[in-house]
Amino acid sequence: MTDLDQLESQSVYILREAYNRIDKLALLWSIGKDSNVLLWLCRKAFFGRVPFPVVQLDTAMELPEVYAFRDRIAREWELDLKVEQCPPEEAMDPTLPPLTRAAARKTEGLRNLLRDGGYQGVFVGIRRDEQATRAKERIFSPRTLDGAWDVKDQPAEFWDHYKTRFAEGTHVRIHPLLHWTEIDIWRYSKREEIPIVPLYFARDGQRYRSLGEKNITFPVASHAATIDDIIAELAVTRVPERAGRAMDNESEDSFERLRSAGYM
Amino acid sequence: MDTHNTSKGQLRIVIVGHVDHGKSTLIGRLLHDTGSLPDGKVAQVHEMSRKRGMPFEWSFVMDALQAERDQGITIDTTQIHFKTAQRPYVIIDAPGHAEFLRNMVTGAAGADAALLVIDVREGALEQSRRHAYLLHLLGVRQVAVVVNKMDQVGFNAFRFDGVAGQITRYLEELGIRPTAVIPVSARHGDFIVSRTEEVDWYKGPTVVEAVDAFEPARAPVDQPLRFPVQDVYKPDDRRIIAGRIESGRLRVGDTLRFAPDNTTARVVSIEGWSAAPAIAAAAGQSIGITLDKRVFVERGHVAVLDGTPVGTAYRLTVRLFWLAPGTLAVGRTLTLKLATAEHRVTVEAIESVVDIEDLSTAPAKAVRRNEVAEVVLRSRSPVVLDRADVLPRTGRGVLVDGHDVVGGCIVLDYEDTGANLHAVGHAVAPAERAAVNGHAGGILWLTGLSGSGKSTLALGLERTLFKRGWQVFVLDGDGIRKGLGAGLGFSPDDRAENIRRVAETAKLFADAGMVVIASLVSPARTDRERARIIGGAAFHEVHVAADLAICEARDPKGLYSKARAGEIPAFTGVSAPYEEPEAPELSVDTGTLSQVEALDRLLAYAVGAFGNGAVSREDFAI
Ligand SMILES: Nc1nc2c(ncn2[C@@H]2O[C@H](COP(=O)(O)OP(=O)(O)O)[C@@H](O)[C@H]2O)c(=O)[nH]1
Ligand SMILES: [Mg+2]
Numbered sequence: 001m002t003d004l005d006q007l008e009s010q011s012v013y014i015l016r017e018a019y020n021r022i023d024k025l026a027l028l029w030s031i032g033k034d035s036n037v038l039l040w041l042c043r044k045a046f047f048g049r050v051p052f053p054v055v056q057l058d059t060a061m062e063l064p065e066v067y068a069f070r071d072r073i074a075r076e077w078e079l080d081l082k083v084e085q086c087p088p089e090e091a092m093d094p095t096l097p098p099l100t101r102a103a104a105r106k107t108e109g110l111r112n113l114l115r116d117g118g119y120q121g122v123f124v125g126i127r128r129d130e131q132a133t134r135a136k137e138r139i140f141s142p143r144t145l146d147g148a149w150d151v152k153d154q155p156a157e158f159w160d161h162y163k164t165r166f167a168e169g170t171h172v173r174i175h176p177l178l179h180w181t182e183i184d185i186w187r188y189s190k191r192e193e194i195p196i197v198p199l200y201f202a203r204d205g206q207r208y209r210s211l212g213e214k215n216i217t218f219p220v221a222s223h224a225a226t227i228d229d230i231i232a233e234l235a236v237t238r239v240p241e242r243a244g245r246a247m248d249n250e251s252e253d254s255f256e257r258l259r260s261a262g263y264m
Numbered sequence: 265m266d267t268h269n270t271s272k273g274q275l276r277i278v279i280v281g282h283v284d285h286g287k288s289t290l291i292g293r294l295l296h297d298t299g300s301l302p303d304g305k306v307a308q309v310h311e312m313s314r315k316r317g318m319p320f321e322w323s324f325v326m327d328a329l330q331a332e333r334d335q336g337i338t339i340d341t342t343q344i345h346f347k348t349a350q351r352p353y354v355i356i357d358a359p360g361h362a363e364f365l366r367n368m369v370t371g372a373a374g375a376d377a378a379l380l381v382i383d384v385r386e387g388a389l390e391q392s393r394r395h396a397y398l399l400h401l402l403g404v405r406q407v408a409v410v411v412n413k414m415d416q417v418g419f420n421a422f423r424f425d426g427v428a429g430q431i432t433r434y435l436e437e438l439g440i441r442p443t444a445v446i447p448v449s450a451r452h453g454d455f456i457v458s459r460t461e462e463v464d465w466y467k468g469p470t471v472v473e474a475v476d477a478f479e480p481a482r483a484p485v486d487q488p489l490r491f492p493v494q495d496v497y498k499p500d501d502r503r504i505i506a507g508r509i510e511s512g513r514l515r516v517g518d519t520l521r522f523a524p525d526n527t528t529a530r531v532v533s534i535e536g537w538s539a540a541p542a543i544a545a546a547a548g549q550s551i552g553i554t555l556d557k558r559v560f561v562e563r564g565h566v567a568v569l570d571g572t573p574v575g576t577a578y579r580l581t582v583r584l585f586w587l588a589p590g591t592l593a594v595g596r597t598l599t600l601k602l603a604t605a606e607h608r609v610t611v612e613a614i615e616s617v618v619d620i621e622d623l624s625t626a627p628a629k630a631v632r633r634n635e636v637a638e639v640v641l642r643s644r645s646p647v648v649l650d651r652a653d654v655l656p657r658t659g660r661g662v663l664v665d666g667h668d669v670v671g672g673c674i675v676l677d678y679e680d681t682g683a684n685l686h687a688v689g690h691a692v693a694p695a696e697r698a699a700v701n702g703h704a705g706g707i708l709w710l711t712g713l714s715g716s717g718k719s720t721l722a723l724g725l726e727r728t729l730f731k732r733g734w735q736v737f738v739l740d741g742d743g744i745r746k747g748l749g750a751g752l753g754f755s756p757d758d759r760a761e762n763i764r765r766v767a768e769t770a771k772l773f774a775d776a777g778m779v780v781i782a783s784l785v786s787p788a789r790t791d792r793e794r795a796r797i798i799g800g801a802a803f804h805e806v807h808v809a810a811d812l813a814i815c816e817a818r819d820p821k822g823l824y825s826k827a828r829a830g831e832i833p834a835f836t837g838v839s840a841p842y843e844e845p846e847a848p849e850l851s852v853d854t855g856t857l858s859q860v861e862a863l864d865r866l867l868a869y870a871v872g873a874f875g876n877g878a879v880s881r882e883d884f885a886i
Contacts, residue, residue, distance in 0.1 A: 001483070001548055003273050012550040013494070013508050020495045020563060045506075047499045047552065048537045128343050132328030135342040138370070151329060152339055156366035156587055156669040158373030158402070159660060161601050165667040179354075181345055192538070240302035252312060253330045 004188050007180055008041065013160065014139055014176040015045040015123070021164035022121040022172065025052040026082075026113070028264065031062070031070050032211040033196060034125040034177055037185055039077070040194050041176065042123075053080045053117075057109040059102075060085070061213035069197045084113045093261075097250040100258055102216050107262045111147050114171055121172045124264050129181045130210075130241055131248065133256045141173040142166055147262040149173075173264075182241050183234045190227045201225050210242050218244045273480050274345075274352040278372040278404065280395040281381035282388075283360035286412040288338055290381055290450040291355055292322030294471065297457040300346035301325065322451065326357045337361055341371030350476040360391050365398075365634050366587040369672065372399060377406035377478040379471070380431070384411050384423055384447070388431045393620045396431075397636060400438045401585060401674060403656050407435060408444040408474040414463075415449035421465045437623055444474040483548040487511040490574070490650070490658045491520070491567040492603035497552065504535050504552040505561055510603065510657040512569075514553070515544040519570040522561050524646040525797050528570050529555035560793045564605030566648040566658065575649045577678035579612070581640050584631070584673035588665065591630040592639075598670070600641065602661035607647050608757065609663075613640040638676065644761055649675050697777035701735050703874045705774040707767075707799045708866075710783045711792060711845060712808030713837045714823055715815035717854040717862065721808060722783040724863045725870060735777055739766055741784035754834050760791045767795035774802040779874055787836045789843040804873055806866065807848040810855040812837050849873075 001009070018025060027042065027050065029035045042050045056070060074081040086109030092101040113119070128135040138154050140162035155163045166172060177185075189196060199208045199219075206219040220243060224230040242248045248255045255263075279287045292309075295301050305325065312333060313321045324333055332339050338359040346353050358371040372378065378399050382392055399407060409431050417423045428445040435442055446455055447466055454460040455470045469477065489512030497504045514520070514531060521528045534542040535552040545551045555561075568574045586592050592611065600609045615638040616625035631637040652659030652674035663671040698704040708725075710718045722738045729736040745752070748765050752758040763786050773780040786792050796803045815837065816824045827835035834840040845851075850869045852862050 001546075006273075006548060009508065009548060009550040016494050016506055016550070044537050044539075045550070047497065047502075047504065047535060049499065129345050132326075132342070135344060136328060136340045152331060154340055154367065154370075156662075156672075157370050158672065159662060161662040161669065163667070163669065165664070167667060238299075238301075238303045240304065243304075252315075256328070256330055 004184065004191060007184055007188070008044065010179060011038075011041045011176040012045040014162075014174065015042055017160075017162055017164070018121055018123070018140070018174045018176075019046070019051065021162075022174075024117070024119050025121045025123065026117060026119045027052060027054045027123040028110070028125070029054045029056050029070075029081075030125070030211070031056065031066050031197060032125075033185055033189060033200060034127065034180075036073075036194055036196060037180075037188060038123060038125040038177055039073075039079075040192060043077070050077070050079055053082050055082045055084055055113060055122075057106045057113070058083050058085055059105050059109070059213050061215055063199060063211075063214050065197055065199050066211065069195070073195060082113075082117075084109050087112070096257065097247075097254055099216050099247040099250050100254045102213070103247045103258060103263065104261070106264065107147075107258065110264075111262060114147065119171060120166070121174055123174045123176060125177045126175055126264055127177050127180050127182070127185075131255060133259050134178075137175055137178055138163070139175050139178055140164065141175065143171050143173060143262065145169050147171070149260050149262065151256075151260060183231060186227055186231050186234065190231070196227075200230070202229070208244065210245055212245055216246045218246070220244050274354055275377065275475070275478055275480050276354045276356060276375045277475055277478070278356040278358055278375035278378045278399075279381060280358050280368065280372060280378055280399065281360055282383070282386070282391040282395075283337060285360065285381045285383040285386070285392070286450045287360060287381045288323030288326045288357055290379070290410060290412065290448070290456070290471070291344070291357055292325035293450050293453055293456050294355070295325060295344065295346050296322075297453055298346055298348060298472065339364055340367045343371075348472055348476055353475065358395070360395075362391060362394075362634060365394070366669075368395065369398060369402065369585070369587065372404060373402045373672075375404050376481045377408070377475070378404050379408055379410050379475070380442075381410045381412050381450075382427055382431060383413050384417055384427050385413060387427050388434060390620065392431070393434060394634065396435055396438060396440070397618070397620055397623075398585065400440060401583065401636065401672075403652075403660075405440060406478050407440050407442050408446065408471075408478075409435075409442045410450075410471060411445065411447050412450050414447045414454065415452050419447065419454075419460075419463045424466075434623075443477060444469050446471055446474060483546065484511040484655070484657070485513055485546040485548075487547070487655055488572055488574075489514055489567070489569045490603070490655060492605070492658070493522070493561055493563050493565045493567065494604050495563055496561060502535065502554055503558070504554060505567075506550075506552040507567075507604065508550045509545055509547050511547045511655055513544060513546040514551075514567075514569075520555075520567040521570040522559070522565040522567050523574050523648040524576045525560065525565065525794070527559040527561070527797065529557045529559045529561075532556050560797050562790060564603075566603060566605075575651075575678055575680050576646050577649060577680055578643050578646060579640065580643070580647060580649065580678040581615070581638065581676045582673035583636065583676055584639050584663065584671050585636050586631045586633060586671045588668070588670035589633055591632050592637075592671070593630040599664040600643065600647070600661050600673075601664060602647060602649060603658050605648065607643045607645050609641040609643045611639055612642045614638075615640065639673070641673075645764075646681065647678075649678060651675050651677065694775070694777070698876060701777050702876050703734055703779065704802075704876070705735075705777040706779055706802040706804060706874045707770045707774050708779065708781045708804050708806055708870060709770075709786070709792065709795060709799070710781065710806045710808050711786045711848075713810065713812060713815045713842055714785055714835075715818045715820055716808045716810040717859075718783040718785075718808045720859065721852070721854070721862060721866055722781045724859075725781055725866050728863070728867055729779060729870065734779060736779045736781065737773060739770055739773075739780055739782045741766075741786075744784075754840075756788065759786075759788065760794070763791040763795055764798070767798040770795075771799050771802070774799065779870065785836050785842070787840065787842040789846070792845065804850070804869075805845055805848040806869070807845045807851040809844075809851050809853045814855045
């Protein structure tokens with residue numbers, strides 16, 4: 001087995017555990033490179049179909065290329081796509097810094113989705129190497145009744161046994177890509193020929209390294225116009241992946257606060 | 265182009281040791297000195313340290329939580345990637361505080377190797393020893409020791425030797441020989457990536473050289489096959505058995521035996537999607553297979569190559585570590601998760617508790633939080649397992665109480681029931697019994713809603729057959745519950761176990777030559793399928809069919825009205841499902857037939873199925 005085979009096998013195992021143990025599941029699809037890989041792995045795990053709804057938390061702020069890609073893939077892959085409209089920024093916690101407040105809309109959208117859909121588990125394509133608080137995550141990460149992440153009291157998780165029993169009314173985040181790195185995602189996308197939003201590839205000396213809403217995400221300087229270029233770039237870069245994500249660095253703990261409150 | 269991570273696979277290293285001995289600092293330094301920190305990180309850490317009025321604090325690189333930085337301790341485990349010239353690594357930081365031991369276990373269990381960090385001024389304190397012991401239990405066998413804060417003792421060789429000797433002896437008692445013992449100053453970077461020339465008495469490796477010398481873990485492909493079933497999918501007309509191979513290999517054409525039921529079937533294909541069809545698969549791969557026969561297989565079963573042994577036990581001795589607040593005492597019942605199976609287990613005995621300080625064992629009445637003990641567990645269902653020292657992946661499990669994982673255990677020994685239970689031969693053959701009785705032994709399994717008429721039919725048939733001179737006996741669900749099913753409730757697990765016991769009992773009666781009429785609601789299709797496997801060819805499923813409305817109108821015991829009033833939880837038909845048989849041998853609708861007609865149908869079926877139409881007494885010399 002190559003290292004990519006091992007990553008794939010571990011993710012497939014996680015997906016199948018969740019599907020067997022948890023009643024009502026949904027997958028959060030941001031339409032970015034990571035959740036595309038996640039969808040692909042679902043098709044591997046379940047022999048071609050994705051056996052749960054795929055949800056986009058929509059702020060109406062994504063770039064047009066993203067919406068076009070979403071609709072094409074949903075059709076071609078026969079996804080059960082649900083678009084959840086997130087509440088407006090005015091409704092967010094006013095004590096949060098402004099950009100973080102914009103990001104918090106998704107937290108609220110997710111809260112609504114969980115409440116209305118009665119989901120017990122949601123798949124989220126986050127990775128440990130993206131961000132320091134994500135590095136502290138469990139693969140099966142339980143949430144409190146109000147959807148919060150109690151980072152100081154996480155369950156034991158070892159030997160591939162996950163927390164699959166919960167108190168009534170709580171839900172679990174499932175992170176099948178937690179152990180992947182950014183470069184793994186690209187190498188796997190290349191090997192499997194997974195479709196990708198073209199915004200990741202450089203045009204006029206700029207590309208998106210991490211895709212988010214247009215008001216809080218910015219392209220980085222790059223000449224990487226193909227997947228191979230991106231892989232080569234990542235091998236030498238020292239710029240962090242989420243450098244183009246404004247809300248991460250607004251204050252020392254802005255991202256931790258976002259995540260504790262239920263952000264992805 | 266594809267040159268990253270491939271030449272050498274990544275290695276996972278956990279950093280363990282007592283709180284404050286410098287684990288997080290060591291990692292921060294390692295990342296910095298190997299050029300693995302992203303731009304801006306050092307500036308960020310400067311700012312965080314300045315705000316707290318501290319000199320540059322390396323541990324802030326790893327301690328991502330506000331609370332961790334404010335209190336200066338690591339609360340939860342974290343993972344970070346870095347590369348040396350040799351290969352990529354995942355570094356796992358584990359908290360050293362006793363209160364967060366479950367987070368340490370979470371971090372350490374997945375590691376290929378460990379660095380044990382010890383403050384030279386303090387030596388191996390309690391958590392250093394506990395971590396070392398747990399590493400050994402968790403199966404992490406490659407350990408290098410890092411003796412830290414050498415700057416505080418002026419790199420005194422004598423002080424180093426004292427600590428190095430102490431921890432080496434301790435590890436060796438656990439069966440671990442450290443691959444290196446390295447004097448370092450994590451804060452100042454001595455012997456992390458580069459050597460410090462002034463310290464000429466140390467000739468061994470630096471930390472980076474020591475981690476580069478660790479061996480990557482190898483998947484146990486050459487061990488016996490263990491393929492625990494994770495799920496069964498029916499995406500189309502295929503029936504795919506999905507799971508991950510934990511050890512060994514599997515090929516198309518192999519005959520597999522699924523323990524504990526021990527049904528066998530041949531592998532027809534290894535299924536994939538968007539991948540070339542495979543003819544073989546090995547340990548570590550998540551796969552799906554199809555079989556040549558429609559045998560009953562479910563999650564929790566373990567496939568092995570037919571003709572090779574695997575343990576099956578109700579009683580097992582384990583070494584366990586207990587992570588929950590409160591103590592574990594004899595009589596406590598928990599759930600054991602081993603591979604993909606779950607079992608209800610009760611603590612039968614606590615043999616001894618291990619003293620972490622000197623590794624001695626002592627008898628104890630209870631196991632306290634964070635202690636390690638040898639314990640005997642008794643399971644209600646057969647556990648398919650291996651000894652941990654033989655096949656670790658199917659020789660260990662976690663213990664669950666309520667919603668939470670409360671501990672882990674490795675299997676030291678077990679009483680193998682599977683191997684010794686080769687059906688004992690009999691001096692009397694089944695056909696001889698049939699000849700004497702005038703009928704064969706067998707099981708009529710009556711399933712249906714409460715009030716559908718099972719008991720009435722069962723008793724009517726028993727009387728009728730008895731008058732004809734048959735050996736016949738009724739096992740009624742209600743009667744059974746007091747004795748055979750004692751201690752079992754009405755949860756799906758308990759119902760399954762109740763049915764298993766009744767099926768095993770019925771099978772004994774049938775083997776003894778009798779006709780058994782088992783009359784049980786048995787609402788779950790999988791439970792009845794299991795009963796069919798236990799009963800084998802002697803098993804005949806009879807659906808006593810009557811609409812829910814009719815049964816409810818009859819309500820002979822007043823149960824439906826109680827259930828509707830919410831007084832009986834999980835009542836079949838009202839608040840719990842009844843899964844109708846898909847292909848019963850016989851279906852009798854007591855809603856449309858009279859009692860006499862229904863009994864006639866059943867009688868005709870029994871005579872046809874078990875009567876000596878084909879077998880006559882004269883064929884046998886008794
Ligand atoms: N003098 C000195 N102090 C150190 C060294 N390594 C760590 N420390 C300090 O020891 C304290 C605890 O370190 P930390 O890395 O948080 O320990 P952990 O609990 O094992 O992760 C911090 O204040 C560090 O600055 C060292 O090599 N020399
Ligand atoms: Mg620490």
